[in-house]
Each structure stands twice: as structure tokens, then as C-alpha cells.
Amino acid sequence: MNQQKRIEILSRLRDNNPKPTTELEYDTPFQLLIAVILSAQATDVGVNKATRKLFPVAPDAYSMAALGVDGLKQYIKTIGLFNAKAENVIKTCQRLVAEYDGEVPENREVLESLPGVGRKTANVVLNTAFGWPTIAVDTHIFRVSNRTKLAPGKNVNQVEQKLLKVVPAEFKVDVHHWLILHGRYTCIARKPRCGSCIIEDLCEFKDKTSD
Template identity: 80%
Template sequence: MNKQKRHEILTRLRDANPHPTTELHFTTPFELLVAVTLSAQATDVGVNKATAKLFPVANTPQAILDLGVDGLKEYIKTIGLYNSKAENVIKACKMLVELHGGEVPESREALEALPGVGRKTANVVLNTAFGWPTIAVDTHIFRVSNRTNFAPGKNVDQVEQKLLKVVPAEFKVDVHHWLILHGRYTCVARKPRCGSCLIEDLCEFKQKTD
């Protein structure tokens, strides 16, 4: 895909949604960190239902530590893998309190050192909480990037590096939200909704649907 086509795709996505953000509900960087950690192999809707009950009771590292693992599990037991997620969140809260004064660090290295936080989660927090031009590649972004030929790659790391290289600076902060939403609602996994896609004429997918 050429540079002009990519620019037009991003321009259209921006025009349709000038101020995109995550569909996870949060009010602080810490709430975002917890929500993203819980969202692995779970839906944003499911995470939001759990955090709607959790955050009014405990939305700081110390408050969640005070709940303890079993107390936290009661709030998140509707979410997949909740046992291991509860353990990781508690361990991460302990590190945040002991090493970072209870604050979420604005540092990739410090974030990735937290239990349950990988590169993708760190990218989401740095981008959404702190405005960094990072691109967190999930299954939606991986699919859209490959299917459209916008930034093809064999794995999420390759797609991330390609996106960082080909996305112009003016779009970098928001591109991961646009691509996630496009993959979630239009360029869906089983049968893409090409007929209602605002970039269909620019997409290089061979098997387009009606």
C-alpha cells in the first residue's frame, strides 16, 4: 500500500472520529492500568461491569492491597482468568506503592516490570493515559493491518514496528484507537462489513463482501 492511500485512510478515520479513546471506563492512569490488565482475553463490556463495582470501593494501589487477593476476586470473578489476574494486580499494586509512591510511572521499562503488564498493556497506558504516540497491537489491529494491507506483518511485533514506521506523526497518538474500533465494528473477523466501510475503495483486501 502506498503512502497516499494510507494518508487518505487515516484522514477518513479521523474525520469520522476526531477524538477517539478506549472503550474501557477509567478516570485515572491507575484505573486504566487495572482495566487493561483485566481486559486480556475478556471483553471491554465485561471489564467495565466489574470495574463499575470495584472502583467506587477501591481505585488506588493501597485500597486494592487492602482488599487482598480474595477480596479483589469477589469483584472480578465474572472476568476470564480472574484468579491469575487478581494475583497479578495485587503484586503490581504492591510494587506501585513500594517503588513509585502509589503512582503509575510514565515509563515503559517501569510499567513492563509490573506483574501482568506486557508490551501491549504498557503501550495502551502510555498512549491513553499519557498521550505517547505508542501503538498497542491487539487482534483487531493485527487483522485490519494485514487484511487491508495497511501494515502487514507475521506477528504483532512486526505489525507494531511497521505501523510506527508508516503512520505519519499527525496520526500516531490516535491510530491505535481508530484501528481497534474499525476492527471491532466494521472489519470484523468472520465476515467484514465491506458494504458499510468508509475505506472500502482504498482497502486492498481481495475477498471483499457485499
């Protein structure tokens, strides 16, 4: 795919959704971090249902750490892998309290050292909470990037590096959200809705549908 086509794709996605954001519900960088940790192999809808009850009770690292692992489990037991996630969240909260006054540091190295936080989660927090031009590649973004040929790669790291290289600066802060939403609602896994896609004529996917 040539760069002119990429820019047109991104321009259309921007025109369609000028101010995109995550579908996870949060009020602070801390709450976003916790929501993203909980969202691994789970849906945003499912996470939001849990955090609507959790965050009013434990809105910050201090109060969440005070819940303890068993206390936290009562709020997140509807989410997949909740046992491991509870352990990681409480350990992360304890570190934030002990080392960073309960605040989420705007630092990639520190974020990636927290329990339950990998590169993708750190990218989401840095992008959504702090406005960094990072691109977290999940299954939706991986699929859209490869299907369209916007930024093909054999794994998420290759796709991330390709996107960082080919996406112009003016689009970098928001491209994560555009691609995730496009993959979630239009370029879906089983049968993409090509017939209702705003970038169908620019997409290089060979097996397009009429949906």
C-alpha cells in the same frame, strides 16, 4: 500499499472520529492500568461491568492492595482468567505502593516489569493515559492492518513496527483507537462489513463482502 493511500485511510478514520478513546471506563492512569490488565482475553464490556463495582471501593493502588487477592476476586470473578489476574493486580498494586507512592510511572521499562503487564498493556497506558505516540497491537489491529495491507506483518511485533514506520506523526497518537474500533465494529473477524466501510475503496482486501 503506497503512502498516499495510507494517509487517505487515516484521514477518513480521523474525520469519522476526531477524538477517539478507549472503551474501557477509568478516571485515573491507575484505573486504566488495572482495566487493561483485566481486559486480556476478555471484552471491554465485561471489564467495565466489573470495574463499575470495583473502582468505587478500590479507586487507587493503596485501597486495591488492601483488598488482597481473595477480596479482589469477588469483584472480577466474571472475567476470564480472574484467578491469575487477581494475583497480578495485587502484586502490581503492592509494587506501586512500595516504590512509586501508588502512582503509575510514565516509564515503559518500569511498566513492563509490573506483574501482568506486557508490551501491549504498557503501550495502551502510555498512549491513552500519557499521550505517547505508541501503538498497541491487539487482534483487531493485527487483523485490520493485514487485511487492508495498511501495515502487514506475520506477528503483532512486526505489525507494530510497520505501523510506527508508516503512520505519519499527526496520526500516531490516535491510530491505535481508530484501528481497534474499526476492527471491533466494521472489519470484524468472521465476515467484514465491507459494504458499510468508509475505507472500502482504499482497502486491498481481496475477499470483500457486500455487508
